[in-house]
Amino acid sequence: xxxxxxxxxxxxxxxxxxxxxxxxxxxxxxxxxxxxxxxxxxxxxxxxxxxxxxxxxxxxxxxxxxxxxxxxxxxxxxxxxxxxxxxxxxxxxxxxxxxxxxxxxxxxxxxxxxxxxxxxxxxxxxxxxxxxxxxxxxxxxxxxxxxxxxxxxxxxxxxxxxxxxxxxxxxxxxxxxxxxxxxxxxxxxxxxxxxxxxxxxxxxxxxxxxxxxxxxxxxxxxxxxxxxxxx
Numbered sequence: 001x002x003x004x005x006x007x008x009x010x011x012x013x014x015x016x017x018x019x020x021x022x023x024x025x026x027x028x029x030x031x032x033x034x035x036x037x038x039x040x041x042x043x044x045x046x047x048x049x050x051x052x053x054x055x056x057x058x059x060x061x062x063x064x065x066x067x068x069x070x071x072x073x074x075x076x077x078x079x080x081x082x083x084x085x086x087x088x089x090x091x092x093x094x095x096x097x098x099x100x101x102x103x104x105x106x107x108x109x110x111x112x113x114x115x116x117x118x119x120x121x122x123x124x125x126x127x128x129x130x131x132x133x134x135x136x137x138x139x140x141x142x143x144x145x146x147x148x149x150x151x152x153x154x155x156x157x158x159x160x161x162x163x164x165x166x167x168x169x170x171x172x173x174x175x176x177x178x179x180x181x182x183x184x185x186x187x188x189x190x191x192x193x194x195x196x197x198x199x200x201x202x203x204x205x206x207x208x209x210x211x212x213x214x215x216x217x218x219x220x221x222x223x224x225x226x227x228x229x230x231x
Contacts, residue, residue: 043209050205051175054167058099058200066099066200069223073198074106076221081160084194090116092131092158092193095140095148100164101198101223108136118156120181121149128185130155158193161186165199165220172197172217172228173210183215194218201226 035043058066081089091110096102107117118131122144132153140148163182167175174197176182186192197217201224208214220228 047175047208048178051166051178054203055098057202061099061200066102069200070101070103072223072225073101073221074103076225076227077106077162077196077198080196080219080221084160086159086194088115089159090118090156092118092120092161094162094164095119096164097147101200103162103198107134111136116156118153118158119149120147122147122181125179128188129181131158157189157191160196161193162196162198165197165203167203167205167208168197168199168217168220169205169207170228171207171210172220173208174215174217175205175208176215180213183213186215196221199223
């Protein structure tokens with residue numbers, strides 16, 4: 001990578017929380033799958049309330065705070081990619097909406113370093129995401145749910161997928177917006193990418209009560225610089 005990417009890594013280090021045992025994660029999912037109908041409704045209500053609370057909390061963060069956390073996240077992401085062993089990876093990212101960490105400066109750095117960047121495109125509510133290649137200056141259009149994506153970008157499959165999280169737990173499970181797009185997408189890909197969830201430092205929950213369709217991260221990166229490895 002070029003200096004613009006390496007400079008971002010200067011003070012970063014991979015300080016990693018130990019991953020929970022695989023059997024612990026399997027037990028959590030099995031327990032969630034065996035909920036009775038009333039329990040399932042209660043969990044759904046709780047997750048909806050937590051989702052709304054966390055989205056409201058990040059919206060209330062000062063712009064300077066959000067920017068500082070995004071810079072920390074970008075430094076750690078650069079280290080993960082550099083130590084992943086993947087040669088010249090294509091990176092799936094996102095265009096920030098609703099207060100998500102803004103990684104657009106780092107997207108430009110990746111392009112300058114010669115890597116390919118793609119943005120997710122929700123094609124239909126019941127279909128998996130496509131990833132369209134993005135380059136600076138590309139015209140963006142708003143598709144399903146007004147999510148910006150490149151107009152006419154080439155469809156590619158990312159080697160590394162970086163996904164924003166509304167919340168997450170110590171098991172590495174992601175609480176998203178409820179559309180299950182990323183889980184559906186990964187289930188249908190022939191080659192699983194390295195999955196990295198990013199979120200603000202106060203987005204951690206004790207558990208999201210993971211459901212069978214919920215997505216487990218390989219890495220979780222927060223705005224405090226904490227990393228959680230689940231690979």
